[in-house]
Amino acid sequence: MLTRATPSRAKAAAHPAADEESPLFLGSVAKCFQVLEALNTAGRAVGLTELAALAQLDRSAVQRITHTLRVLGYLRQDPATRSFTLSGRMLEFGHTVLATDQLRERAQPHLEALNRRTAETVNLMELEGHDIVYVARYPSLHAVSVDLHVGSRLPAFCTAAGRAILSQMSDAEAVARLKAARRTAMTRHTVTDLAGLQQALALARAEGYALNDQEAFIGDLSVAAPLLDPAGQPLGAINIAVPTPRWQLDAVLARLVPPLLKTAAAINKELRYL
Template sequence: MTKASERNSDAREDALYVGSLEKGLRVLGAFGGGEQFKTLREIGQACGMDKSAAQRFTHTLVQLGYLEKCPDTKRFSLGKRVLELSFNYLRANTLIEAASPVLLDLQKATGQRVNLSLFDDTWIIYAIRQISKREYYYSSLIGRRMPVWCTSGGRIMLSHLPREEVNDILKRCTLKPLTPRTIHEPARIRARIAEAREKGYALTAEETVLGEQVVAGAILGPRGMPLAAVHIAGSLSEFTPNQFEKKFGPLAAETAHALSRHG
């Protein structure tokens, strides 16, 4: 059971918990697989609802603007109102506000892609993307989740947690390789986390995208807990991993340290 599932299970025992709200949010979450359109039946199956319940929730969300319904195909897609939630989150986050100009300057100085990710238990979520000339579509999108255990930002953030907490997170992760180069064995992951703890930054090479290498430093909160990470991503065609690490690793760590006061 994931931590989110455990939270949901605990919440259902709470007298203040609104189960119908959870179901409505589950309908929005049904679009997490990357498909733009879903039928009513597909939404019901993804959410564990019968057709009648799925119909009521989708109708309500369409009326509120969080879903849109194609009049010809009768299929549903996420509505533009969802973007408003993201905007409000980003606008109100003081760390993201402080980091945005810093990361823009960092991108200009390095010529590489620069990202900021947020720590979210078994995941990291990209909140800032300063792209370079060589990009693929996903690399320009904010809000993308990536596994905490195989990303440089995830590993450097894990390196600032107590070992018991790291072990608990890894136990709840699905350690499925994203590429042939992904390090997915628990012992090797722990070794890379320990290495990141010693160096002050983490390096990954082709573990999430073939041909790409990334270094990251951790942004810490007032009690030294990880909040976010600064990533610098580049191509293996331009640098060897050793060259890339020496050139950009300390810079990622320094930038993250400077931003920690805003956590």
């Protein structure tokens, strides 16, 4: 049985620091989301003092924010422990995001077919800031090495999907994104140097798919292909992820890359009419 790994949820800022200096930027709203993100990252009930530390905010500010969010129905507070959790009302936002995502809608039947054909985990990811976000996931019937779900985030620079998306950008834009990202190694195999990453993007651009060999998680092999809008700009990527105890790299390339590319081509054909 494979060990399930929990992905790091630490996120780099998705917006340039210069944007925070704009007179349009509301610091109070930003603090509110710091609290929500801290609760989301914790994934459990959190008391006020700990929540202030996790959100890196003053306790009195967090007290006002949590009170407001509780009154509005976005937080629950345990009457005995006084700790906070996200409420079910937060699910409404996620449902709306998924329901209005045209890329997800167009890709869904193709991803389901790919999942049935390969019997392996198939995902749809989109780029947000320096991360990729899972917007659709069809798990394998076999044991998997990584426990992820819709909404999970991973660094783009060290994932197959992230590299597939970056490979379709101009060299200048891709390099700028890589330089701005926090390129922290997730395993001993993670490529973090700029030259190595540029080489990986060039290879992905030439071959039409990106490969990840245990750079995000030990025991995880992944291949991903980009999805493009009518102008040829990247909208996201699809990938197939498999565990190394059951798969060798040469088998992945021979048996999984062809159906992956065929599926990506079919989705891209539909995306021409968005």
